[in-house]
Amino acid sequence: MAVQAKKAPIEPKHPLDDLIRTDRMPHIWCPGCGIGTVFSSCLHAMLASGIDLDKTVMVSGIGCSGRGAGYAKVDSFHTTHGRAIPFATGMKVANPDLHMIVFSGDGDLFAIGGNHFIHAARRNIDMTVICINNLNYGMTGGQVAATTPSLARTTTTPLGNPDSPFNLPLLAYASGATYVARWTMLHTREVTDSIQTCLTRKGFSFVEVLAPCPVNYGRRNKERPLDTLKMYQDKTIIKNGANPAELGVDFKKRVVLGTFVDVERPTFTETYDKLYHKE
Amino acid sequence: MSNPAVLTGEHYMTGDEACAEGGLAAGCQFFGGYPITPATEIAEHMSSRLPQAGGTYIQMEDEIAAMASILGASWAGKKSMTSTSGPGFSLMMENIGLGICTETPCVVVNVQRAGPSTGLPTLGAQGDMMQARWGSHGHYEIIAFAPMSPQEMFYHTIEAFNLSEKYRLPVLIMSDEIIGHMSEKVIIPDAKKIKTFERVKPKGRKDRFKPYETTAYGVAPMPAAGDGYRVHITGLTHDDRGYPAMSPEAQEIMMTRLIGKIQNNLDDIIRTEQYLMDDADICIVSYGASARTAYAAVEDARRDGIKVGLLRLITVWPFPDALVQELSRRVKAFVTVEMNMGQIHREVERCACGRAQAVLVGHAGGAIIPPEKVYAALKELTLKKKK
Ligand SMILES: Cc1ncc(C[n+]2csc(CCOP(=O)(O)OP(=O)(O)O)c2C)c(N)n1
Ligand code: SF4
Ligand SMILES: [Mg+2]
Numbered sequence: 001m002a003v004q005a006k007k008a009p010i011e012p013k014h015p016l017d018d019l020i021r022t023d024r025m026p027h028i029w030c031p032g033c034g035i036g037t038v039f040s041s042c043l044h045a046m047l048a049s050g051i052d053l054d055k056t057v058m059v060s061g062i063g064c065s066g067r068g069a070g071y072a073k074v075d076s077f078h079t080t081h082g083r084a085i086p087f088a089t090g091m092k093v094a095n096p097d098l099h100m101i102v103f104s105g106d107g108d109l110f111a112i113g114g115n116h117f118i119h120a121a122r123r124n125i126d127m128t129v130i131c132i133n134n135l136n137y138g139m140t141g142g143q144v145a146a147t148t149p150s151l152a153r154t155t156t157t158p159l160g161n162p163d164s165p166f167n168l169p170l171l172a173y174a175s176g177a178t179y180v181a182r183w184t185m186l187h188t189r190e191v192t193d194s195i196q197t198c199l200t201r202k203g204f205s206f207v208e209v210l211a212p213c214p215v216n217y218g219r220r221n222k223e224r225p226l227d228t229l230k231m232y233q234d235k236t237i238i239k240n241g242a243n244p245a246e247l248g249v250d251f252k253k254r255v256v257l258g259t260f261v262d263v264e265r266p267t268f269t270e271t272y273d274k275l276y277h278k279e
Numbered sequence: 280m281s282n283p284a285v286l287t288g289e290h291y292m293t294g295d296e297a298c299a300e301g302g303l304a305a306g307c308q309f310f311g312g313y314p315i316t317p318a319t320e321i322a323e324h325m326s327s328r329l330p331q332a333g334g335t336y337i338q339m340e341d342e343i344a345a346m347a348s349i350l351g352a353s354w355a356g357k358k359s360m361t362s363t364s365g366p367g368f369s370l371m372m373e374n375i376g377l378g379i380c381t382e383t384p385c386v387v388v389n390v391q392r393a394g395p396s397t398g399l400p401t402l403g404a405q406g407d408m409m410q411a412r413w414g415s416h417g418h419y420e421i422i423a424f425a426p427m428s429p430q431e432m433f434y435h436t437i438e439a440f441n442l443s444e445k446y447r448l449p450v451l452i453m454s455d456e457i458i459g460h461m462s463e464k465v466i467i468p469d470a471k472k473i474k475t476f477e478r479v480k481p482k483g484r485k486d487r488f489k490p491y492e493t494t495a496y497g498v499a500p501m502p503a504a505g506d507g508y509r510v511h512i513t514g515l516t517h518d519d520r521g522y523p524a525m526s527p528e529a530q531e532i533m534m535t536r537l538i539g540k541i542q543n544n545l546d547d548i549i550r551t552e553q554y555l556m557d558d559a560d561i562c563i564v565s566y567g568a569s570a571r572t573a574y575a576a577v578e579d580a581r582r583d584g585i586k587v588g589l590l591r592l593i594t595v596w597p598f599p600d601a602l603v604q605e606l607s608r609r610v611k612a613f614v615t616v617e618m619n620m621g622q623i624h625r626e627v628e629r630c631a632c633g634r635a636q637a638v639l640v641g642h643a644g645g646a647i648i649p650p651e652k653v654y655a656a657l658k659e660l661t662l663k664k665k666k
Pocket of ligand 3: 136
């Protein structure tokens with residue numbers, strides 16, 4: 001008598017399973033956090049772009065956003081606070097065949113790491129930099145960042161932020177980035193498309209994605225998680241090609257989203273090879 | 280065609296240039312630089328020579344970036360190095376720690392100048408020896424060479440690369456302005472005669488590969504990004520898969536491996552030289568430029584019948600504890616000669632452990648120690664002995 005072997009139930013496979021370190025789940029991100037949505041957009045873009053994922057590297061600095069590299073099933077490097085870009089620069093220059101993605105937070109990329117950002121953009125290192133801008137230092141409990149709006153409350157600006165925030169697309173543009181876009185995490189399709197474009201073009205590409213940190217920023221600024229998303233919907237306007245000087249983030253007015261820069265110029269490696277590696 | 284990386288022949292060159300040539304001969308393919316006196320010439324020399332050998336020089340925006348870039352390049356599978364001096368060395372500390380924690384081979388050259396702070400930019404010192412040992416946070420082991428001539432700058436750089444690849448960590452070359460800027464004869468042998476150590480690459484199933492699996496000599500094979508292993512590498516405490524592991528147990532396992540791979544291989548790592556030590560009552564301990572003073576002082580003192588010898592530290596870290604302990608049972612006194620106010624002296628004193636006297640001939644920095652100063656210290660010791 002033939003015994004029918006009992007078939008194991010087929011586990012439904014998520015399209016991103018091959019790109020996620022499922023053995024590291026659950027992730028650290030809080031409920032309502034915007035990072036995960038951007039992270040999954042990034043993975044979707046990596047798949048859709050058709051680039052060789054064995055030759056794709058994700059580098060992060062330190063922060064909640066900086067945990068991205070740890071969950072991506074590609075060669076991935078979780079470096080020091082602010083230093084993802086110079087680490088990735090060394091890697092890309094040493095092996096130009098690699099596709100470099102830097103996935104990190106606003107504090108990491110623009111406060112402690114601001115100097116590296118402007119120089120990598122200036123040199124036109126061929127890499128895609130994705131900044132999760134949650135307007136504060138999430139991981140350390142919600143301190144003021146270089147992107148925190150004026151007057152906003154954080155744990156280190158208890159009476160309001162006396163500083164002014166960076167306009168990140170303007171900074172990227174002025175530094176020489178060849179692709180600059182801004183979205184919110186609610187605009188998942190645009191974020192995915194933008195990142196996909198970055199991965200298949202050459203040059204220094206920058207995507208800023210506004211994302212809520214309800215736990216540390218929203219809570220102190222009278223923004224409930226859904227309020228933030230509502231703002232992302234109601235108070236934003238897409239203006240491709242807008243003047244980078246007019247891209248300050250002020251939700252009392254309209255926050256401009258879109259692709260602002262998409263130009264070509266020789267990368268560091270192209271120029272270096274021409275000058276130094278001629279046969 | 281001859282190997283363009285190896286400048287075979289007899290040259291008259293500076294220590295800095297010889298260091299760069301050593302890096303090239305060792306197979307360096309990436310240099311992340313930032314100018315600083317008295318190390319600038321290493322970066323300058325590399326910027327013209329490295330591309331001839333197929334490599335890339337990039338001048339980064341600061342030393343933090345320079346250090347980060349060589350770690351990235353190393354994980355791209357290329358031998359990488361940087362050079363600096365005191366202020367830049369301070370800036371590199373955090374990422375040297377990342378290199379230790381992630382077990383990333385690379386070479387960092389510190390051509391020391393007098394500090395603290397901007398100090399004496401153009402004048403030599405050996406004031407960063409303890410910073411080399413403990414400058415990055417946390418507890419760790421490090422390897423540091425101390426060349427005493429341009430010829431040694433060449434060889435030590437090759438050796439530093441070899442040990443860094445073998446034991447997977449940043450290896451330091453603690454040179455100084457005197458050696459870096461001194462010109463002497465440097466002989467570069469035939470490329471075939473230069474022994475280089477090539478990184479051990481993993482074999483076998485990629486999906487089962489663990490980047491920090493403990494092996495017989497304590498060092499795991501290292502894939503490059505792009506090899507298809509899809510590794511995760513972090514400066515957080517991690518397990519053998521490279522995954523963050525936030526527990527005291529994981530910390531202990533990781534630290535035991537990081538420290539053990541050096542501590543269990545001291546015989547392979549430590550390099551020292553002894554001169555006239557067989558019958559010596561007094562042992563001078565010195566390294567780098569100061570060792571040149573020490574040799575002269577030994578000659579002078581021997582001529583006057585003082586039984587003195589020299590222990591020269593070719594690698595300063597890890598410190599040769601066992602050797603100094605053994606010598607402390609044979610000699611009456613140690614005299615440490617160094618261009619600082621007593622750093623390696625403390626190590627000597629620790630290992631002498633009261634069995635032999637430990638005396639310092641130090642210097643605030645800015646000039647090589649005159650042999651007469653060492654001679655005077657030796658004379659005083661012999662007079663004391665007679666009393
Ligand atoms: C050199 C250094 N300084 C400070 C810290 C502490 N630290 C960890 S994460 C972080 C801020 C992260 O902010 P951001 O990059 O905006 O990431 P988020 O958590 O908001 O995603 C800070 C200051 C550190 N890890 N290293
Ligand atoms: S603290 Fe803020 S940024 Fe960090 S995971 Fe929580 S919600 Fe996200
Ligand atoms: Mg943030």
